[in-house]
Amino acid sequence: MKPTPLPKQKNLRADCAWVIYQILEQGKSSRDCLERVQRRHHPRDNAWIQEMSLGVMRKLPILQHWLRELLDRPLKGNKKVIEHLILLGLYQLAFSRVSQHAAVGETVNASPYLGGTALKGLVNAVLRNFMRQELVNKPIDNPIIASGLPKWLYKALEDAYGQDADAVREATNAMAPIWLRVNTKQISITDYAAALDAVEINYSLSSEHADAIRLEGREDITGLPGFEKGHFAVQDGAAQLAAHYLDAQPHERVLDCCAAPGGKTGHIIERTPELAYCLALDADENRLKRVEENMTRLQHTQTNLPVIKQGDAAKPETWWDGQHFDRILLDAPCSATGVIRRHPDIRWLRKSSDIDALAALQAEILTSLWQTLKPGGTLLYATCSILPQENSQQISAFLERNADATLVPVIKTETPSKPGRQILPGEQQMDGFYYARLVKSLSK
Structure with missing residues (x-):
């Protein structure tokens, strides 16, 4: 598929849709795409961009299932990226804390940034029909779609783990915590824990990992104590x-x-x-x-x-x-x-x-x-x-x-x-x- 350039003007939702498009249609990694997009935005928006873009990856089969019900025919060519914008809108409505008004209005307004001015009405209609039909409340009978995994991986986990496969699939879809490895050449784990205490960051220690601290929340890594001094590395x-x-x-x-x-x-x-x-x-x-x-x-x-x-x-x-x-x-x-x-x-x-x-x-x-x-x-x-x-x-x-x-x-x-x-x-x-x-x- 022909590459779609990054929108000339920055827009949160248009840029998220571009990231989703790059991953799904161009086979690019999220790390490379997100870095390009996040450089364009204020640091306070970077967590939102990552949450939305990767959230779509987690729920993609369900979102595509809904899209097939709502869209008469697939979009093609240089309009294909608008499908990814719609997926982002559906994710906001179904799985995020974004208000319905913002999820619809701001997603529609993002269309022109992706060359989709003429498709604003379509984006608006699809998102409003999703709410009107209450698709989010309708059960999905297909377990593969409901799992959020591609068919091949769903079956590979079934073959490998049998009756435990559902638990493995569920854990695969969970959010991962942030682990730190304290650089004990620079600081002791006791002293680094005290530094986190001083700025009121919640954490846990591990009995199996002598150098590890697991954060209880989502934090800006570069803002943690000792980042510039090399007091820790992020490592699971x-x-x-x-x-x-x-x-x-x-x-x-x-x-x-x-x-x-x-x-x-x-x-x-x-x-x-x-x-x-x-x-x-x-x-x-x-x-x-x-x-x-x-x-x-x-x-x-x-x-x-x-x-x-x-x-x-x-x-x-x-x-x-x-x-x-x-x-x-x-x-x-x-x-x-x-x-x-x-x-x-x-x-x-x-x-x-x-x-x-x-x-x-x-x-x-x-x-x-x-x-x-x-x-x-x-x-x-x-x-x-x-x-x-x-x-x-x-x-x-x-x-x-x-x-x-x-x-x-x-x-x-x-x-x-x-x-x-x-x-x-x-x-x-x-x-x-x-x-x-x-x-x-x-x-x-």
Whole structure:
């Protein structure tokens, strides 16, 4: 479909509709689109823009179901973006605190910003018919539509989790809390908690996460105490387990593979600042810039750690210096189905066919990195997926192929046939995540 440029003049609802259009019709990520739009608006409006745009992603099948009942025929060509504006209007009416008057009036008024002056009447009629017919109160019989998930993912969760699938789907649609990882090289968790107390920000501590604070509300991250000084990083509780399970020791050589945006790299260094070497590797040059920015804010660049390098994890010969690593964290490319509640656009950017391709890539990277691990060394495999094909099945297959690989459980319930820890969305308020720890046999 032909790209639709960002509206020349800014308008909250027109810009939200443009974000929705970019995700659904152009396959763009919400992060990239939202950043472009939010730069145009006052910071006080940015939370609203994000809430509305991502809210539509969460409720898309239901919104599209209503739209099909209300619209005689789909809009096409350069008018297609107006459909996305209508979806935004329906979301406001059905799922937000926006008044009906504003939801209808301001959405209609946004039409000209998207080249839809002639369609203002249509937008108005659709939204008013939605209210008149009280569609929001009519039950939706199709469980897939009601779930808010694409058909392929609905069925994949059914296959993976059986009678527990409904609970997994419900947790996938929930709002994710904000977790902070306190940078203990800069401040103790006790002192940082006191700083939050001083500005009356509510939070909880975690028994499983020594460096974690979970905020009870939605906060402007850049306005939190110590942001500029690098006193904390935003990192979900599940992701914070990576450095703990890797358990790097002083004077070791460590590889953080697929490292961007650098959250786990920073945590590894904070836990073990006496590392001999830490390489943060990623194939995406643009995303590596975020690693550099994060390391600078956290004040990790004052040492020689980490070394940041662009490279293809599947081709070590292009970046590896030949010296074996004591420990490797492989945060493998994956479907990201475990973080949909945090990034709801993922459900519409992923396709069923992606899973086979990702599983093949994960296997290729695992095989390639294994040769860079020293005998007796540890490789921690991680994904933010909740699909067995990318997780337990991937590790079981690797163990069968490699006689020199041994599973070292991160939890007591692991077995070679069901290896690793699968964290489900909402478990202890964490994102969905998977970990498996492998140790390479000592040379005979």
